[in-house]
Amino acid sequence: MAELDVLQLLPRLLDLQKHLGELAMAQATISRQQELARAKRLQSDLIEAGLPTRKSAKRKAKARASGTKGTDGSADANGHATVQNRIAGLLQ
Helix, strand or coil: CHHHHHHHHHHHHHHHHHHHHHHHHHHHHHHHHHHHHHHHHHHHHHHHHCCCCHHHHHHHHHHHHHCCCCCCCCECCCCCECCCCHHHHHHC
16 A cells, blocks of 8 residues: 555656756756846946956956057057957058
8 A cells, every 4th residue: 555655646756856956946047147137236336436347457467468458569649459450451
């Protein structure tokens, strides 16, 4: 008799396990989205405050290490990199 009960309950147990897995996946997705939104909010707050973001700081450090400003190594009067448009160069 106990064996019959286990055989009847086994499909239901599998359904419950599947449902728990789906809930865990949904919870992980929501947590990830919340963290991405938080990081984006922090980044925009830093930009509004005029502070460097991690990406811009890394980019500047990499440019300092390589010693170049733009793709061709030139800079404008403010020291910002100037990027030459390859197509515009062909048309001149």
